[in-house]
Amino acid sequence: MLDFNTVYIMAYRQIKRFFRARSRVIGSILNPVMWLIFFGLGWSSLFKAPMAKIMFYGLDYMSYLAPGVLMMTIFMSSFIGGVTVIWDKEFGYLKEVLVAPVSRTASIIGRALGETLTAMLQGVAILIAVLLIAPLLNPLGAPLALAVGLLVALSFTSMGITIASRMKSMEGFHMLVNLIMLPLVFLSGAIYPIDNMPLWMKGIAYVNPLTYGVDLARWLLTGVSQMDPVFDLTLLLVLTAVMIAIASYAFNKATIE
Template sequence: MIINPLIWLVFFGLGWSKVFNNPMARTIFGGVDYLTFLAPGIFAMTIFNQSFVSGVSVIWDKQFGFLKEVLVAPASRKETILGRLAGDSLLTTVQGLIILLLTFLLAENLKISGIIPALLIGFLLAIAFSGFGTSLALKMESMEGFQMIMMVLMLPLTFLSGAIYPIEAMPSWMKALAYINPLTYAVDGARYYLVGANVTKFSITIDWAVLSLLAVVLVSLAMVEFEKATID
């Protein structure tokens, strides 16, 4: 959980920060150094990756029979999966906090006051993609198939989020995809609180609205899918 984001921060962030260490290049990143620009993106990327991966545990539960015991329990299925998603999302947000605190050791201009609101943005992102990952895992039988879908989706969504380079630098067709990418709004919101409005693309109100709507829709989908789930 810690090593992969640190690889991005140290080997990618520190390396490219030297390349972009001039006033002209800083204008591309809203007037801040590249590592400061990258840090909120790595924070959001960490939460996104970990929350998506939480769906793997559902497949494990299916394969080892634990999910069958949960499904026959007298408790409400919707409440059960909601509790699981909330627990997974809280754990994932704590993991994001660890990475965020480590980035303060490397990046120069991050705002300590932005940690709490950025974590709230991260929690919305986590519960949304935990719901999506769980819904997907409930329809799958093999770990390999789920991992293949993860590989196909995670990298494109990350590169299209503006986490690594500004959306303004993308070609037109890529910008259109970035605007419909949910991760874009989490990165943008985290940047607003941790760096400032000068490096954001959207209004913070739009970021909150999109992530809140996404969380409600994907958690509701997971609850419906869990309600219909059966174990052969």
Template sequence: PVSRRASILGRMLGDSTVAVIQGIIIFCIAYPLTPTLKIINLPIVILAAFLTSLSFTSIGTIIATKMRSQEGFQLIVNMISMPTLFLSGAFYPIDTMPTWMKYLAYINPLTYGVDAARILLTGSGSLNLITDVFLLLILSTILITLATQTFKKATIE
């Protein structure tokens, strides 16, 4: 039999892989519209996207494990999704945010995924690439550990 840990890790890795494949498809559609993107850096962009996806599938697992209904899970995820996206710096520069928002932005894994992709594809970003990838690695490791522990301790009702 497969352990609970292996089961949830497989699920998170699978979901993250699907998210990265979706990102690659979007990139393939967008590239002809913006041919100035640095396609040579695509493998590192994929790594950053995978780490970002792992972080969010881990967060989703933690939330799902604590919820009693699918509707409750969807409600919480919807409440978190938009603020997470807006706090990532994807639409609004972090350095112009109020101080309290900056704190939220810097604990958001998407911030580092967006910044890494920006650096790699356009040559400009807020932080530095090594910092982005390092923090994504740290955040995803912490979140995967929390998710597997939470799932392992969960009881089935």
């Protein structure tokens, strides 16, 4: 039986911490807005030609990019949120958690849930911005797109926790961000389609869980998708469950030695 008391209080902590770090709140919302404006508007003025529309499955570039930026925001925020377990290691709080008479699975699920909720808050903010900037999107798909975001957030928070549980120090943190986060964004179809990529890049894109989240969200918001939405959803659900299981295993193994 899952210890909901622990899940609740660990989620409470993450949410408190999030709102305490004002710069993080502002930055996490400004960053994707910058992408939308400077990247999105910049390229979409180039992609005005009718040929370009074919590249983006008949969508104007802004509509193509918008669901991608939504998922990217949720992905980045949740992944970094998960990796912050390394901060707890560095600043000692992890010991307080490890010595408490509660299930570690419950405390890690609570933590993942807290990070997920904060990522979702950013998701809502971006979704509103996106609906304003790209008016061709279907607003009815928005709540469901957020539900997809929830799965993406849960799975990548868990991935972050897994990686942080195995890391010894904070030194690897920035390398991790560059080496894992950026490629996962580029190889997800969020910014450009994956069809015409070199084979090896395509390979990575197809094992990247974010690809399916982006595809599903795009289908919900524009009606266009590259894969069967049912297939996307099934894969995403399975991946999320697996990621949570791995994270709780890794965290259970975490010791201070």
